Amino acid sequence: MDSKEFVKAMIRQRGGREQPEWTWMAEVDPEYMKAYNRLTQSAFGLYAEGDEYPCVLPAKIKELIAIALLTGQRDWERLPVHLERAMDLGATDREILEALQTAMVITGGPAMRGGIEMMLRIRKQRGEVKES
Structure with a gap:
């Protein structure tokens, strides 16, 4: 190839x-x-063809881990990719929030706040959240 x-x-x-x-x-x-x-x-947990790779942790859980890590690193450029993947894999707002809360315990409140802001921005772009 x-x-x-x-x-x-x-x-x-x-x-x-x-x-x-x-x-x-x-x-x-x-x-x-x-x-x-x-x-x-x-x-x-994915092959290039999109088939699942045999893993113990489901892809959604792996994306939630990535969300916590990227939030802790304050990598606001990469975070949206993993937020969208987690959402596409069925992650609920509560599951994403718990990943962000886990990051907050280790890296502080501003990291969690940034992650929540990013999640809400994506939900708004998708038409999944109303403006307040």
């Missing part, structure tokens, strides 16, 4: 979301990106 085909497969595996930095890396160093992608697929 050439790098362009690999990038297309990688985008499909990530739910149709292209991340320009990963596309760039796949073009510049395709072997590294293929290895990185295999690791990511295993970690999040």
